[in-house]
Amino acid sequence: MKGRVTKSVGSTYQVKLDDGSFISASLRGKLRLIESKATNPVVVGDFVTIDKQDEWVITAVLPRLNKMTRSAIGNDNNEHVLAANVDQVVIVSSLTKPAPKFNFIDRCLVTAQAYxxxxxxxxxxxxxxxxxDEEINQIRSLYSGCTDGIFFENLLSDSDGKLFKSVFQNKLSSLTGLSGVGKTTLISSINPDLALRIGKTSDKWNQGKHTTSNAELFEVMENSFIIDTPGLREFGLRNIEAYELSHFFREMVPYLEDCKFSKCSHTHEPVCAVKVAVEKGxxxxxxxxxxxxxxxDLD
Ligand SMILES: Nc1nc2c(ncn2[C@@H]2O[C@H](COP(=O)(O)OP(=O)(O)O)[C@@H](O)[C@H]2O)c(=O)[nH]1
Ligand SMILES: [Mg+2]
Ligand SMILES: [Zn+2]
Known part of the structure; x- marks a missing residue:
């Protein structure tokens, strides 16, 4: 049988079957070793095959179309996969409380672009x-050349925000962002019926109080899914070499072929189209x- 992982807590996985029902499954021992470099071999968004033995077990992970991944904190060799098979990454930041962390946003953008x-x-x-208005203009000038859309929202307002909602239609979106920026609020603003379920702290999946301890996939509209991820504090780049970094800055790409050296670092090289483009604005x-x-940081 096949299903999709919608939640993981420790070594237990919630899997949604094709008929819409959910089961709890664990991993077959062998599977834990497959992706030895990942701290988590199975992630939310994965399609898996399952088998009922004494209990349900996940027997295989189907090939991933893509994944969002970062370095595991405190261990450079390990990778922490955030979500698999996603159609888009939605990087959520608040304009204040907490203030946007542009370094974090840029690392997420590089990772998304790399995959x-x-x-x-x-x-x-x-x-x-x-x-x-001033703040919106500044942020737009910073990011309009390297993203697929920028939205400014008051998630607590009642106005229905149709355009914003449509961004999530017929897709699997993975949210990422610092804690407290409004990720969970975003999901419940799109589907208020989910608010109760999200806020519930007593069910067995949610041990922590008022916090999302693990990634979880929600169906917010028909055929539209959003993965809520726990608030991250940092976002370490993973599987990216220094010489290819500029290829993942979308607004730099058109200039790269005009640099004199094919592996130009755009720092000290004499003929560098990227540096010229920066100077020209x-x-x-x-x-x-x-x-x-x-x-x-990559050196
Ligand atoms: N004023 C205001 N508060 C918001 C907005 N979005 C979220 N919040 C509040 O910010 C806090 C953190 O939101 P939450 O969704 O839990 O953040 P998460 O940690 O990213 O999931 C909550 O108290 C929300 O009510 C917004 O657009 N405006
Ligand atoms: Mg949350
Ligand atoms: Zn260059």
Whole structure:
């Protein structure tokens, strides 16, 4: 039988079967070793085959179309896969409380680009910002060249936000962002009926209070799914080499072939089209700075 993993807690997985029902399954021992470099061999979004022995077990993970992944905290060799088989990544930040962390956003964007996953930015809490137009303009000038959409939302307002909702239609979207930015609120704003389920702290899947301890997949509309991930504090790049980093800065790509050296680092080289584009204002200086910072971290 086949199913899709919708939640994981420790070594137990919630799997949704084709008939819409859910079962709890564990991993067959052998499977744990398959992706030895990943801290988690099976993730939310995975399609799996399952078998009923004494209890349900996951016997295989079907090949992934893609995955969102980052370095596991505290162990450089391990990879922590956030979600599999996603149609788009939605990077959620709040304009205030907490303030946006652009370094975090840029790392998510690079990872999404490396795996060719479309990326949408959502900035929440517009209602708490005074000089909102100015702030929106700044963020748009920073990110319009390297994302598939930017949204500014007050998730607590009742207005229905049809355009915003349509972004999630007929897709599996994976949310990522710091804790407290509004990821869970976003899901319940799209489908208020889910609010109760999300907020419930007593069921066996949610041991922590008011926190999402693990990734979980929700069906928010027909054929539309959103994965809520726990708030991350940092986002370490994974499987990316220094020389290819600029290929994952979308606004740099058109200039790369005009650099003199094919593996130009866009730092000290004499004929560098990227540096010229930064000087001419075609590439935002803060994005270039972000690039330099990541490059240093990859060394
Ligand atoms: N004023 C305001 N508060 C928001 C907005 N979005 C979320 N919040 C609040 O921010 C807090 C954190 O939201 P939550 O969805 O739990 O964040 P998560 O950790 O990313 O899942 C909650 O108290 C929400 O009510 C917004 O657009 N405006
Ligand atoms: Mg949450
Ligand atoms: Zn260059």
């Amino acid at each position: 060719r996953i479309p990326a949408i930015l959502v900035f929440t809490k517009v209602d708490l910002v005074k000089q909102i 075609h590439i935002h200086p803060l994005r270039y700075e972000s690039y330099l910072q990541m490059l240093k």
